[in-house]
Amino acid sequence: MLEKMFNPESVAVIGASHVKGKVGRAVLDNLLNGYEGKIYPINPNAAEIEGLKCYKTVLDVPGPIDLAVIVIPSKLVPQAVRECGEKGIKYIVIISAGFKEVGVEGARLENEVKEIARSYNMRIVGPNCLGVLNTHTRCNASFAKKMPPSGNVSIITQSGALGTAILDWSEATGVGFDSFVSLGNKADLNEIDFMEAWKDDENTKVILAYLEGITDGKRFIEVAREVSKVKPIIVVKSGRTSAGARAVSSHTGSLAGSDAAYDAAFMQSGVIRAETMYEFFDMAGGFSGQPIPKGDRIAIITNAGGPGILATDSCERYGLRLATLSKETVDALKTTLPAAASFYNPVDVLGDASAHLYRFALETVVKDSGVDGILVLATPQAMTDPVAIAEVICDIKKQTDKPILPCFIGGVVMDEGVQVLKRHGLYNYDDPARAAYAMRMMARYNRISQRVYPQPRQFDVDREKVRGIIDRARKMGITVLGLEALPVLEAYGIPTLKYKMAAGVSDALQAAREIGYPVVMKIVSPDIVHKSDVGGVRVGIGSDEELENAYNKMMKDVSLAAPRCRISGVLIQQMATGGKEVILGMNKDPQFGPLIMFGLGGIYVEVLKDVQFRVAPLNEKDAMGMIYGIKTHQMLEGTRGEKPSDIEKLAELLERLSQLVTDFPDILEMDINPVKVYEKGKGCLALDVRMAISPK
Amino acid sequence: MLEKMFNPESVAVIGASHVKGKVGRAVLDNLLNGYEGKIYPINPNAAEIEGLKCYKTVLDVPGPIDLAVIVIPSKLVPQAVRECGEKGIKYIVIISAGFKEVGVEGARLENEVKEIARSYNMRIVGPNCLGVLNTHTRCNASFAKKMPPSGNVSIITQSGALGTAILDWSEATGVGFDSFVSLGNKADLNEIDFMEAWKDDENTKVILAYLEGITDGKRFIEVAREVSKVKPIIVVKSGRTSAGARAVSSHTGSLAGSDAAYDAAFMQSGVIRAETMYEFFDMAGGFSGQPIPKGDRIAIITNAGGPGILATDSCERYGLRLATLSKETVDALKTTLPAAASFYNPVDVLGDASAHLYRFALETVVKDSGVDGILVLATPQAMTDPVAIAEVICDIKKQTDKPILPCFIGGVVMDEGVQVLKRHGLYNYDDPARAAYAMRMMARYNRISQRVYPQPRQFDVDREKVRGIIDRARKMGITVLGLEALPVLEAYGIPTLKYKMAAGVSDALQAAREIGYPVVMKIVSPDIVHKSDVGGVRVGIGSDEELENAYNKMMKDVSLAAPRCRISGVLIQQMATGGKEVILGMNKDPQFGPLIMFGLGGIYVEVLKDVQFRVAPLNEKDAMGMIYGIKTHQMLEGTRGEKPSDIEKLAELLERLSQLVTDFPDILEMDINPVKVYEKGKGCLALDVRMAISPK
Incomplete structure (x- = not known):
């Protein structure tokens, strides 16, 4: 795939030029510098460039062309691309600028080029780019100064x-x-x-x-x-x-x-x-x-204490573990290193260590099965031979599948050694912190390479119900749903606190009796977003009498605070007790689509911003990763003698939310806030919801 | 002070040597390479080294000596130091190793040397060091390879x-x-x-x-x-x-x-x-x-968009502000920069920018009074002239007191420019992130240089009372005090919740009536650290009857759970309601002495580890800095409609704790946990305390 882009048998340079300093000349020069395929300069005003026969258009070239590089003014590009199509060229690199990046007219031109390329089934890199190159085929189809x-x-x-x-x-x-x-x-x-x-x-x-x-x-x-x-x-x-x-x-x-x-x-x-x-x-x-380490247990070999401590600090900062050397390793080190050396990790071979001693220490440590990777530090001291130490590292590297990161510290004196490393393809880190950082990321990649990505679970849900709710809302011109969206959650198996909608006071009384006192009463209106602000929430209603009073007061308060709002009724809800408050949410990202959010309620989200995001659809691992990803996850695992929360069920809720917003691209935003999480085995209940949908 | 150490008129090298590779030779060579004072090699086995007359001891040197460098085996050092004393030498650099770092015998030797130096009023650098050097006097009294x-x-x-x-x-x-x-x-x-x-x-x-x-x-x-x-x-x-x-x-x-x-x-x-x-x-x-920036409003000038964005990201990550360029600046830039350039911050002079254009942009931006510092980015593009751009920077730097950090990105091609910067004493940052980091620290130093350090406040306290409590505890062999230490807090003006000690049940009843129900009852015992664990805490006692029952049950429970503990009685305490829980604490650091800790109670300390430390004594700014230093300080400032807490009083409590632990080095550790902080103007109350004292 795209192989001919990097390994073409022939390249046309459309806009090739004689003139030094011109991009059309730079590209040609780059190709002439080592590329062994055929090169066709294209320029209507020249017969020959740099000793190569020049053609007016690609159509005039006798043989086939694999790749065309275009370096002519943007206005002329569509025609040139069309000719490439006619010629049967499959890959085009458009270096020319003057397209989308310069505004509307450029964007139009770019679209035209795209259309032409599509119609001929050609693939394009660019426009407005430096080009492409490959060092193995030495095909440098760019105007970069050097290969x-x-x-x-x-x-x-x-x-x-x-x-x-x-x-x-x-x-x-x-x-x-x-x-x-x-x-x-x-x-x-x-x-x-x-x-x-x-x-x-x-x-x-x-x-x-x-x-x-x-x-x-x-x-x-x-x-x-x-x-x-x-x-x-x-x-x-x-x-x-x-x-x-x-x-x-x-x-x-x-x-x-x-x-x-x-x-x-x-x-x-x-x-x-x-x-x-x-x-x-x-x-x-x-x-x-370097090879990828199989784990995160790191050994440090150094010829000075200070840098060894810095390396140790850095390893810990990045979450690497300092390897505990085996007794065999320590004993072996003791046989040969001087008495004043440190035989534990970091292994200090001392300032006057020869390359021979480095070799011995490195060979010994690399064999330790408790070591996954090694940082070899060298500082310029009286007896230090950077070249010989570099050679030792290059040599032992060949005998092991563990990464050995060299860390030659000191600018000028160590450079000869660094050059040896470089010739062997080994990158030097002149700050132990940088070596530790790289090692940590390599250890992380070891886990990435072994990852499996489970398929998102598909729950048995009631799509039709949600479809209906959304369609009805739209018909009424409603794009933000509050409590009216609780049935949406239920349809997707996200349990809600027991509730009933009530159109009037007698309805409300009946609902409260069915649910059982104490209850909460909330106003239901498509026009009210913040219910509490208009007196639209009453908690702890304990009896019929209290409910009647609360109902009348709420109607009065709300109509005063929000005189023109449409009131659909009230919602009578069971009083929530116990449990931990969490927030589940979703918003749409322009690139990645629905983005699911999770956090603990209240202060944790508002002050600490301790939340996790994942792109939907979520699989089980994603959902668990979100929960354990927040800094305060211990709050859900049970601290100070509390029982752990129902994390499994909470993860399932996240997956169900993911399925909902994936099934319905109509949903633009969603907050399920708060959700109560009860102790392990007792599940979760959504208390409130807010859902924004697209108008059509 | 120490001036003769770096600018001596004469230096003796005790242990000077002919032998290449020896430290005594390296030091001598280093001195001979540019130092213009007198050099005296000291070596009993040589008459002359490197053309200099050699002396058996410093006592044989005819003239005065300002500085002696010692590079002889450690066993011989005390004698040599003594001779330096006799000679009247004031400064000694002991390069020789073999002292404290090698164990007990070396430590003894080091102490001996110290004693000798003290008796002659000499100052010593080392032992076991590389030496000292000064580039202006070219006195290189070290064995470092280069000046x-x-x-x-x-x-x-x-x-x-x-x-x-x-x-x-x-x-x-x-x-x-x-x-x-x-x-x-x-x-x-x-x-x-x-x-x-x-x-x-x-x-x-x-x-x-x-x-x-x-x-x-x-x-x-x-x-x-x-x-x-x-x-x-x-x-x-x-x-x-x-x-x-x-x-x-x-x-x-x-x-x-x-x-x-x-x-x-x-x-x-x-x-x-x-x-x-x-x-x-x-x-x-x-x-x-570079000069120190007067603020943190940073402008970026770049010849490419990508690095400009990276620099912007880095500035924000490090808490710098991206300067908003004035209308005058933007208008001025528009007169000369090409139309496709970006005239706002980051200012993009475009890839083909000449050094002349860089000069114009830099001159214009540097004049903007809304800009405190500038990052000048240059990437290697077709027309880029690194040398000329470097010269522009060096030139404009002379005309301004704002820092201009150069950021030439790209290894080999940019190097000529980097060398120009270097010759002018300008350090190049080849990653915008590193430049942004340095700029941030320079802006931070601007504030440090203006700091004032107020004297710690001295409160009117009852020292005698604390002295008495500590002495009595010691006499009883008690080194950890619990509730018995509440009077210590009171003596230092740290208010405690109303309480009374009671020796028996009738005492307890009377105490409860005086305090007023509901009350809390806690066991008082020098042998019990975790009172709750042995049934030694009862809250919400509402009546005489409940108190009697609670008392009897507590005595039974405690004697079962901790059979051999000494029970001094119970403490009857007012029930705490409302307020926010915080923790104040102190532990002793071996280097810095008492270290004061502050954090919000419960989860915030235990899970989030959201605490602040300061070395005592604290001044008002330190105390306020601790409170505002925790991530969750908004909890105390009032969120979600809550009233703000009494932060001023809380800060005072921290200062009082600081005074207490400073006055009494006997106190090794202290936890005041929890302290209730009430709303602004209503103060704080300590509920419990734990204090460890030294046995004598």
């Missing part, structure tokens, strides 16, 4: 400038690339297509992506789940914060989406998110050159 | 290896040093002495320290408060996590102390803590080469 070193990282970038910076970084650190794609406006091919294409690509071990938005949330999750089981996907998604999101929308036309949705989607699909460029690079370096 | 570039950063390090790495890093980044001190075992001079010495040192603009422990907590806070007002102190304190702390104690003899105490002490004394080496370096780079 990066060859390697096993493939990268997608939505920012050309960051793409260039990343290529430059690649040269500096020695982390090599396989394929590089600058996405540009994503008129056709997007990040998902490339992830999918690289899933089974032997040359790609790690997939990196810099994204500002995702084109198709659902498909992204689907594809990323498959791909992330096979190889790590590391993403920097910018526009995380609100100010950042503003910058995105002024930068490209892409919708930033809510960041909670991105976090949830990445989590649910095994995608690893980097926050900064350094995290991005540090993970790329680790995943590219 | 770092000259600059305005002075550094203290407790790890020689990290010291070497930092010197090496200095060369790589161009951040220059004034003085460098490797502390070693800190037998005499420690981090505080150097902070103090550098406070008024004109050559030092920034103080860095890598510490594993602090020698004298109280003095550290005192000195750091003074120094941090004048220049920033940046500290990496390792051994943060529990595993890290283990590594500290196996590494040096220094006590790690509790990390909460370090965090509190740093916060209270204006010391900025770095978590990683990169944070450490990034701050050093920023503080060293």
Whole structure:
């Protein structure tokens, strides 16, 4: 899939140019620098460029063409694309700018190009991009200044400038690339297509992506789940914060989406998110050159105490465990390390340690079955030989399937050693914190690669009932439902506190007697959102007499506070006692669709913002993950002698809510607040609900 | 102070050596490389070393000596130090190892050296260190391989290896040093002495320290408060996590102390803590080469959208504000930047921007009075000229007192520009996140430099009463007091819920009648810590009859559950209603002494660990800072229509507790749990207390 894009037998450069400094020249030069297929410059005003015969259009080229690179002014692009179609070219890279990013006219042009490509069944990268390249075929169909070193990282970038910076970084650190794609406006091919294409690509071990938005949330999750089981996907998604999101929308036309949705989607699909460029690079370096650790028990070898402590601090901060070395390992270390060395983790081989001693320590520790990965620290001391130590690491790395992350600290003196590591494809971390971070993410990926994604459960529900409620509401012009939506919950098996609707006072009295005192009375009106504010809620009604009084008072209060509202009646509800209050909710994300929210009620949501989001549909693991994902989950597990809450049932409620909002795209927003969770085995009850639906 | 240490007129090297690779040779070579004072090699077995006349002992040197560097085996050090004393040398750097760090015998030797130095009024650095150096006097009295570039950063390090790495890093980044001190075992001079010495040192603009422990907590806070007002102190304190702390104690003899105490002490004394080496370096780079921003409103100038968004994200993550550019600024930018540029913050000068355009944008933005600092991003694009852009930055930097942090992204291509920055003393951040981090810390330092530290308030208290209670308890062999310590609180003006001690049932009845039902009854026993567990607490006692029954049942229950405990009687206490529960506490830190704790009661402390610590004595700002420092402080400010709590009174209680534990070092631990805080103006009441005292 997309194979001919990176490994074409022939490439046409539409807009190839003689002129130094022109993009059409840069692309041609890049291709001439090592690509072994046929190159056809296309330019109506030249007979020959750089010694190659030049053609007026692709239609004039005698042989077949696999890939066309377009670098002509945007207005001329549709015609050129049409000609590519006629010629039977399947892949086009449009480097030219002047499309969606410049406004309405550009967007129209982009659509035209898309239509033409679709009609000829062609696939397009761009427009408004840097191009694509592959280091193994040496097909550099981009205007990037340099070909990066060859390697096993493939990268997608939505920012050309960051793409260039990343290529430059690649040269500096020695982390090599396989394929590089600058996405540009994503008129056709997007990040998902490339992830999918690289899933089974032997040359790609790690997939990196810099994204500002995702084109198709659902498909992204689907594809990323498959791909992330096979190889790590590391993403920097910018526009995380609100100010950042503003910058995105002024930068490209892409919708930033809510960041909670991105976090949830990445989590649910095994995608690893980097926050900064350094995290991005540090993970790329680790995943590219090292095996995946089987666990999180880390050993540290160092030639100085201080950095050893810093590494230990960092491991703990990132949730790695400091390995406890076995007695055999400690005893073995004692045979050869000097008496003043530290034989426990961190293993301190001391400042005057030779490369030989490093080798002994590393060989010994790597064999310990209680160690999943190793950080090897080296600081420049009197006797330190960085080159020899680097060679030891490269050597032992070949004999083990455990990651050994080198951490040569110190700028200039250690550089010779760092160069040796680099030549062997090993990325150096010059701060133990960065090495610990990378190791933690690699350990996390170990779990991701083993994940299973259960199918969401399908509960037996009453769809027709919900359909009816929504349709009736719409007919009445109602788009926000309050208590009237309680039957929606019931239809989907979300139990509610016993209640009855009542049209008048005698109805209400009968309802209260059936339910049993004490009861709560709530006003039911399509026009009232905050019932309490208008005197529309009365709790603890204990008798017929109290109820009559409460009813009359409520009618008076509400008609005073909200004179023109339509009153459908009152709702008589059982008094809730005991249980813990939680909130279940849903809002729609433009990229990912329904996003389910969960949190503990009151202060926990309002002050601590201790909530979890997941993209629907939820499976059982997602639902459990939401509940255990909040910081205050212990509140539900039972603290201070309390019994644990019915977490299983609560998880089921989340799944049922997920099924409801997935079945009915008409539902735009939903708050089930509060839901009472009772102790284990006793279930949950929804007390109130608010549901917004689309007008049609 | 310590001036002759860094600027001596003459230096003796005791243990100077011919032999390449020996420390005694390395120190001599380092001094010979630029130091212009007199150098005296001391070695009984040589007549001359490196062309310098050699002496048997310092006593044989004809002229005066300001500084002696000792590099002989540890056993010989006491004698050499004594000779230095006789000679009248005031400063000694003991590089030799083999002291406290190797065990009991070494510690004895170290003490001997200390005693000798004290008797001659000499000051010592080390032993077991790398040495000291100063780049301005070029006095390199260390065995570090290289002299770092000259600059305005002075550094203290407790790890020689990290010291070497930092010197090496200095060369790589161009951040220059004034003085460098490797502390070693800190037998005499420690981090505080150097902070103090550098406070008024004109050559030092920034103080860095890598510490594993602090020698004298109280003095550290005192000195750091003074120094941090004048220049920033940046500290990496390792051994943060529990595993890290283990590594500290196996590494040096220094006590790690509790990390909460370090965090509190740093916060209270204006010391900025770095978590990683990169944070450490990034701050050093920023503080060293840039002015301090007057606020946190940051502008971003970029030649590409992607990095601009990343920078925006990072600014928000670190709590910086994205500056809103004035209309004048935006209009001015519009006159010259291309139409497709972004004129708002981040200002995008576009990928083909010349250095000239950068200059225009930077000059315009720097003038905006709504901008406190600027990040200038440059990525390698087709037209990018890193050298020219770097020159623009260096140039405009001279005309402004606002920090301009350069952020040249991309390894190899941007390097020429980075070198230009470096030559002008400007540190480059190759990840926008790192620049944003440094800027945030610089903005934070702006507030630190303006801080005032009010004197702790002294309340009118009854010391004698507390003295008496403690003495009586000790006489009885009691070291943990429960309710018996309520009078201690009262003596220090911490109000308690109305209570009476009762020796028997008739006493209890009378007490209850006086207090007024309902009451609570609690067992009073020096042997019972968890009263509830033995049936020793009864709440809601409403009448004489209930009280009699409760009394009898409690005596039975307690004697069954804790048969051998001594029962002093019961405590009858008023029933507490309303208010919010908080916890006040104190525990002793080995380095910093009494550490005051504050948190909201129950779940907030137990599950969320939402607590604040401060080192006593507390001033009013400290106390308020503790209350507003917890994540859930809104609980006390009034949420969901509740009235705000009496925060002023609560702060006073914290200060009173601080005065109590400061007055009585006998108190080792204290929990006042719970304290009820009532609404504003209605004060607080302590309900229960637990106090541990030292046996004598």
